[in-house]
Amino acid sequence: MIDLFQRSIFEENLALSFFLGMCTFLAVSRQVKTAFGVGISLIVVQGLSVPLNHLLYAWVLAPGALAWVGFGDLDLNFLRLITFLGIVAAMVQVLEMVLDRYAPALHAAMGIYLPLLAINCAIIGGSLFMVERDYDLAQSTVYGIGTGIGWALAITAFAAIRERLRYADMPRGLEGLGAAFIVAGIMSMGFSAFVGVSLP
């Protein structure tokens, strides 16, 4: 379990080795403060949505999963993607309302990033990977939180580098996006050094 946690943060970092959530990763990484806000929101959404999608998949969508209501031969697997999209979108909406009601301070800090995460590929991707790799409930919870932390770590570090890069005197064409890609590439190399590290 610790191994899975470690692997989902570093070795299989969603942003830097599977390129998931790249649009958000590049768009909101100009400042550490905003990047950190998005990162925290993503940990929360990912940590909730992967286990939730797992439950839904195991009890409703998987082939033969509806046996408990008497439809043993039904296979709703093809509805997987659309269900996950719906669940994530709905969850983001509900989370926003709950935060607004019970934790206004947190909502003020996180609120603006939540709608952005509704169609973030890191979140849908995390859920799809969970199905593909047959994780059980405990594993998918760990995987969800782990990948969330990994993504948050990557975007915060990336934003910190970009903040400093603003003062660098670069060729005109490289300014902004070009440099951002190359920095991400170098960071990805750094993260790939974690491959093969295994904790007891």
Add this chain to the structure above:
Amino acid sequence: MKQLTDPLIDKNPVAVHILGICSALAVTTSMATALTMSVALTVVVTLAAGLISALRSHIPNQIRIIVQLTIIATLVILADLLLQGFAHDMSQRLTVFVSLIATNCIVLGRTEAYAMHNPPLPSMIDALGNGLGYSLVLMSVAFIRELFGAGSLFGIQILITQAQGGWFVPLRLMLLAPSAFIILGLLVWALRSWRGRLAEKPDFAPRDTGSEASS
């Protein structure tokens, strides 16, 4: 015509608007996967734009995003099932990335920004152009990565590797994640140097460098 050709270079969705990067980087280890992904995305975005544009006056404004997502997701599921049925090996290699077309910002971006306000035919042409622009970037990145990473194109050996008695030593790094970022970064740099007005303004201008005045 302009709608079709603009997104190829000047308004390229990947290199200029930074949309749809996730899949652009992940499936480019070989030309074959990149081509499959490009075709899938182009078909999905064109059909989605056509459908949404045809329905645009019936979609209530408040729930338009979820309606668009439903239409797109349906098309993506169809594409995924078709791939699984007729090109099973390929769909195994693409893993979750075909499904992730649904969250690809190009598709939602085009439907939201263009198809919601324009009649079906122009919307489809615009979407097709964007799909082709995406494909162009994908194919160029895949070309570099496969040629230097494995010495082949579409699985056909071009550069004979040392293991087969030739001279070429494959650059393993090309097949790993970091190279995708770096190649795309260099591609963006090349594009922006060629088309100068696409370059971003620097966030911060150094004050005391007199030589910078000319640029």
